[in-house]
Amino acid sequence: MFKVGYRVARSMAEETILESTERTSGREALRKNVQAAIALAGAIRSTLGPKGLDKLLVDDQGETLVTNDGVTVLETARVEHPVAKMIISASSTQDRVARDGTTTTVVICAEMLRNAWQLVRQGVHPAIIARGYALAENFALSALDELAINASTEQIESAIETSLAGKLDKGMERHLANISLQAGKTILSEGRADPTRVKIIKQTGGNMQESTLITGLALAKSRIHPEMKERGGPGSILILDGGIERRKPQFETKLNITSAGMVDAFRNAESKSILKQVENLVEIGCDLLVCKEGVDDEARQALSKHGILTYRRVEKKDLDLLSRACGANLVPDAGRASKEDLGAFIKTREELRGGVNHWILDAEDSGATLIARGSTQSVLDEVERCFADGLGVACQLLEEPVLLPGAGATQVALGRRLRRYAETVPGREQLAIEAWADALESIPRALAANAGYDGIDSLLKLTAAHNDSGDYMGLDLNDGEAKDTISRGILEPKSITQQAISGATEAAISILRIDDVLWAQMDAQVPDEVQEQLQGFGAE
Numbered sequence: 429m430f431k432v433g434y435r436v437a438r439s440m441a442e443e444t445i446l447e448s449t450e451r452t453s454g455r456e457a458l459r460k461n462v463q464a465a466i467a468l469a470g471a472i473r474s475t476l477g478p479k480g481l482d483k484l485l486v487d488d489q490g491e492t493l494v495t496n497d498g499v500t501v502l503e504t505a506r507v508e509h510p511v512a513k514m515i516i517s518a519s520s521t522q523d524r525v526a527r528d529g530t531t532t533t534v535v536i537c538a539e540m541l542r543n544a545w546q547l548v549r550q551g552v553h554p555a556i557i558a559r560g561y562a563l564a565e566n567f568a569l570s571a572l573d574e575l576a577i578n579a580s581t582e583q584i585e586s587a588i589e590t591s592l593a594g595k596l597d598k599g600m601e602r603h604l605a606n607i608s609l610q611a612g613k614t615i616l617s618e619g620r621a622d623p624t625r626v627k628i629i630k631q632t633g634g635n636m637q638e639s640t641l642i643t644g645l646a647l648a649k650s651r652i653h654p655e656m657k658e659r660g661g662p663g664s665i666l667i668l669d670g671g672i673e674r675r676k677p678q679f680e681t682k683l684n685i686t687s688a689g690m691v692d693a694f695r696n697a698e699s700k701s702i703l704k705q706v707e708n709l710v711e712i713g714c715d716l717l718v719c720k721e722g723v724d725d726e727a728r729q730a731l732s733k734h735g736i737l738t739y740r741r742v743e744k745k746d747l748d749l750l751s752r753a754c755g756a757n758l759v760p761d762a763g764r765a766s767k768e769d770l771g772a773f774i775k776t777r778e779e780l781r782g783g784v785n786h787w788i789l790d791a792e793d794s795g796a797t798l799i800a801r802g803s804t805q806s807v808l809d810e811v812e813r814c815f816a817d818g819l820g821v822a823c824q825l826l827e828e829p830v831l832l833p834g835a836g837a838t839q840v841a842l843g844r845r846l847r848r849y850a851e852t853v854p855g856r857e858q859l860a861i862e863a864w865a866d867a868l869e870s871i872p873r874a875l876a877a878n879a880g881y882d883g884i885d886s887l888l889k890l891t892a893a894h895n896d897s898g899d900y901m902g903l904d905l906n907d908g909e910a911k912d913t914i915s916r917g918i919l920e921p922k923s924i925t926q927q928a929i930s931g932a933t934e935a936a937i938s939i940l941r942i943d944d945v946l947w948a949q950m951d952a953q954v955p956d957e958v959q960e961q962l963q964g965f966g967a968e
């Protein structure tokens with residue numbers, strides 16, 4: 429099935445363009461678009477927060493995935509509605525930019541549209557609503573500064589734990605939050621932390637609590653000769669995008685042997701070429717060799733004799749990591765490598781982890797490696813996803829250690845400020861600002877509802893608590909009461925809330941501006957001969 433929706437510029441040729449399309453326009457278009465947004469949010473609202481439930485996703489091959497991550501659900505589901513796709517794209521952007529807050533973005537956006545629709549029904553024009561929403565967004569983004577707090581290291585760890593809440597068991601969430609922060613600190617350099625500098629090795633077997641972080645770049649590899657020595661001190665590394673092997677002909681070759689010495693001569697020439705490659709490595713001062721392909725026995729002996737520590741059959745993506753870690757070039761041929769191609773390492777060692785030998789290299793830019801453990805591949809995948817999220821949040825917070833209260837506190841605090849602000853705005857935009865504030869408050873309502881409490885009662889309780897005790901009161905989902913989020917450590921990076929607010933508002937505004945949806949004709953084309961048979965079918 430193929431569906432397309434797009435906005436049309438009105439033109440002279442409009443009628444011709446529209447011949448084969450289904451069209452909804454004006455209020456009806458908005459109504460249908462809002463309906464689609466509400467349906468989409470309805471599919472994932474129940475996953476929001478630590479008490480949110482999981483979804484079981486099944487693909488057409490019957491593969492299953494259990495997750496409570498909003499964006500994973502939406503990206504996996506085959507959604508066809510163009511407006512729903514716009515919202516999913518806002519949620520994916522949120523995932524890419526902030527690594528968290530994806531469900532929040534969709535829920536808020538759908539609620540903004542639902543509230544906008546109520547206003548349209550009361551006669552407010554969508555353009556005015558869009559203007560009011562933009563005013564509300566600007567006001568809220570600057571009000572976030574008033575609520576933000578500078579994070580201590582302990583609070584950064586709490587914030588990482590908050591972002592993992594409900595995804596794994598409590599102990600594992602704490603463990604992953606701890607190692608995500610450690611990893612972030614290891615790769616922090618000049619105020620920047622780039623999560624791609626942490627490698628993940630997934631190892632089946634063992635308990636996920638046994639997942640550990642290693643400083644440096646680790647690979648599940650052993651050196652090619654037991655007599656080769658580990659290098660406890662600094663040295664030079666050469667990275668070979670090939671191997672040191674006897675050449676395998678690319679095509680079938682025939683050798684006409686006319687004398688007894690010819691085979692030996694041929695073999696000798698090959699050995700000579702291999703030994704020459706090793707000699708070149710010795711000459712340029714290579715201490716450590718890493719190859720993508722194999723290393724022949726002859727070369728292995730020679731390398732060992734010259735004290736060149738060697739690893740072979742290393743995957744291309746690991747070669748790239750090694751190259752970045754040590755500042756080495758990837759070279760195709762050991763015989764032609766030069767001093768300039770070498771990189772530098774600080775030390776290398778081997779360690780047994782979970783029964784598997786790991787080679788660990790320390791270099792200027794070798795980052796860190798998580799060795800994830802888990803009983804099955806799907807447990808490992810979940811650990812990997814959660815660690816990636818935790819690490820993303822850790823990196824953001826190490827770069828900008830600014831936090832906001834979670835558990836609905838920020839939304840309620842903003843809502844109160846926005847309503848006061850709305851009173852100062854003349855015209856119907858005022859109504860839109862209030863509608864926008866209501867939409868934000870759908871988050872504490874959904875958090876409460878998912879934990880089994882009444883959404884509206886909980887929101888009223890929170891608002892009263894903000895009146896009495898200030899901006900940081902959020903919901904305790906274990907007893908439904910309003911409590912101080914700072915002392916309970918329920919904190920979130922400011923960047924997540926900021927991005928969720930702007931992403932949701934931008935998507936809502938662009939959907940509000942659509943007043944025409946054109947669907948391409950969806951009728952299947954039936955070939956003529958089949959058509960004839962169909963016509964004859966059932967006739968006497």
Ligand code: ADP
Pocket residue numbers: 475476477478480496497498499528529530531532533590591593594833834835836871875903904905918920
């Ligand atoms: P998202 O995909 O939007 O990140 P989550 O399912 O991760 O959705 O839920 C995030 C929401 O859960 C945030 O509003 C956050 O403040 C809230 N939250 C997280 N931990 C707690 C907690 N312990 N108590 C109450 N609310 C929490």
Ligand code: MG
Pocket residue numbers: 528529530591592
């Ligand atoms: Mg989250």
